[in-house]
Amino acid sequence: MKGLGDDVWVWVMGEHPDDKPYDQICDEIMAHRAALQAQREAEKLRAKKEAELEKRFSGLHLEPEQVVLSELEAQQKEQRRAEEELKKLELEERRKAEEELRRLELERKQQIYISLKEVQGSKHTREEEDTEWQKTLQKSKAADMRRRSLAKQTIEDHRRRSVKALERGRVAAVTKAFGSTNPAPPPKPKPRNTTNNSSAISRKGGMRRSVSTSSRDHIIRWFKEEQLPLRAGFQHDQSRIAPWFHGIISREQAEALLAEGEPGFFLVRVSERIFGYVLSYRSREGTKHLLIDASENCYMLLGDQIRFSSLCELVEYHEVEPLSSSGVEEYLRSACGQRAATADYTDLFT
Secondary structure (H helix, E strand, C coil), X not given: CECHHHCECXXXXXXXXXXXXXXXHHHHHHHHHHHHHHHHHHHHHHHHHHHHHHHHHHCCCCCHHHCCHHHHHHHHHHHHHHHHHHHHHHHHHHHHHHHHHHHHHHHHHHHHHHHHHHHHHHHHHHHHHHHHHHHHHHHHHHHHHHHXXXXXXXXXXXXXXXXHHHHHHXXXXXXXXXXXXXXXXCCCCCCCCCCCHHHCCCCCCCCXXXXXXXXXXXXXXXXXXHHHHHCCCECCCCCCECCCECECCCHHHHHHHHCCCCCCCEEEEECCCECEEEEEEEECCEEXXXXXXXXXXXXXXXXXXXXXXXXXXXXXXXXXXXXCECCECCCCCCECCCHHHHCXXXXXXX
């Protein structure tokens, strides 16, 4: 439709104060459809009843030719009285039939309306079931990821033990061949750079950790040579840098970014002290920082036993599986939205 000035006339539902809510409109449409269908069915039934009444009363009218002439006057009075009785009876029958039709029409209208409401309700039920199925599917995928990671870790551990066993066998064979009963102990490893012992990170016994360093240039070189070929910090499809990856930023910068966030907000940054990463996230108790070991071409939270082939897999896993910090299940929710203002990864990707 076009209005004045040849402009297209547009009506936006909900702008006028008299506009009805969507649920009310749907309810009225269903009630109207039920009434129309019930009315059509009642008309068919009314026509059928009318035919039955016509057939029933058409043969009961008295025929004047059958009256004897000598009793014509008496018979005419009797005939008029009988016709009046028949008309009254016919009217009463028609009244009862009409009431019955109205009752049936009302019942049928209510039945159709309830059926339409049940169809609408089943639609909402299916949508709720689909939502619940999606949640179950996410949990199932997370459990499958965990099983694959544990299986991969078991295979790697078995391979390393096999390699070590072969090496020990070769050493024993060489020792036996040369007749040495007291083989010289292996040389002691050279000490690492300890110029900045104050920045060393303490760890519990049995935990492994990445190599410590104190030079930003060393970290950048390590990232470019070892991590960039693995597309660390990129999205799952490796098309661009992930929104949660913030490059090399300090602990203070990370805490400032997450200070106003809700529990579950997080970011991943390159560690300033080790060849690895830090998962900084907002918990109910404040901002927490978890080290991510990046050695052996895999990624795992320090102290955890689950290995991932990429940082993105680690993040996606803990979006559906809790971190279980201090006995409280916490999930990663979304990356910090202020990356553009504070992210520092220019040196890493140039």
